[in-house]
Amino acid sequence: MSGRFITFEGIEGVGKSTQLEVARGYLQQRGIDVAVTREPGGTPLAEKIRALLLDAGHTAMAPDAELLLMFAARAQHLAEKILPTLAAGRWVLCDRFTDATYAYQGGGRGIGAERVAAVEQLVQGALRPDATILLDAPPQVGLARARARGAGADRFESEQLRFFERVRDAYLQRATAHAGRFTVIDATAELAEVSRQVTGVLDRLLTEQ
Ligand code: TMP
Numbered sequence: 001m002s003g004r005f006i007t008f009e010g011i012e013g014v015g016k017s018t019q020l021e022v023a024r025g026y027l028q029q030r031g032i033d034v035a036v037t038r039e040p041g042g043t044p045l046a047e048k049i050r051a052l053l054l055d056a057g058h059t060a061m062a063p064d065a066e067l068l069l070m071f072a073a074r075a076q077h078l079a080e081k082i083l084p085t086l087a088a089g090r091w092v093l094c095d096r097f098t099d100a101t102y103a104y105q106g107g108g109r110g111i112g113a114e115r116v117a118a119v120e121q122l123v124q125g126a127l128r129p130d131a132t133i134l135l136d137a138p139p140q141v142g143l144a145r146a147r148a149r150g151a152g153a154d155r156f157e158s159e160q161l162r163f164f165e166r167v168r169d170a171y172l173q174r175a176t177a178h179a180g181r182f183t184v185i186d187a188t189a190e191l192a193e194v195s196r197q198v199t200g201v202l203d204r205l206l207t208e209q
Pocket of ligand 1: 101
């Protein structure tokens with residue numbers, strides 16, 4: 001028996017963490033054993049790679065170095081946490097996964113989807129999420145919310161609006177190209193409405209069980 005793998009995506013400030021908690025609570029109430037994790041990170045080694053990636057002092061990181069560090073963290077996370085958890089029959093809710101790499105490195109940094117796909121194949125083989133929830137909002141809205149949180153900007157949050165427009169466009173292209181796996185939710189809607197749509201995705205997965 002294998003658990004389900006659900007990823008939450010979107011630019012900064014769209015409410016991923018809130019919706020991850022909604023999803024965790026909803027599944028737990030229904031007796032599902034869930035693990036919540038995040039990328040980059042999720043294991044001690046991958047969290048160290050995360051710190052390298054987010055360090056705003058690393059102003060000269062080459063785009064390919066960034067791409068490979070994302071996947072280095074992912075390879076560790078898969079081996080140490082995601083795959084064993086799924087194999088044990090638990091569900092995994094992950095705050096970002098490879099669609100973020102297509103969006104941020106592929107779109108935002110301009111590396112292109114082909115190069116991302118090559119490394120994805122190397123690291124993941126055929127593994128893909130069972131469902132991906134994309135919380136969508138214009139970058140102006142998301143960034144204003146993220147900046148209102150007050151913590152200093154990390155290396156990604158320091159980027160300009162245009163960067164996040166490319167990230168959002170790449171996310172939406174992914175959603176169109178993989179429409180069966182993605183659910184796009186308008187993150188500017190009322191919180192209760194966003195949560196209702198998230199739990200709707202979970203209901204669908206539960207009935208497929
Ligand atoms: P977080 O702040 O949502 O935890 O994510 C950390 C940052 O890492 C966020 O700005 C998006 C970025 N990121 C990528 O650029 N590529 C990736 O593959 C992942 C997982 C995250």
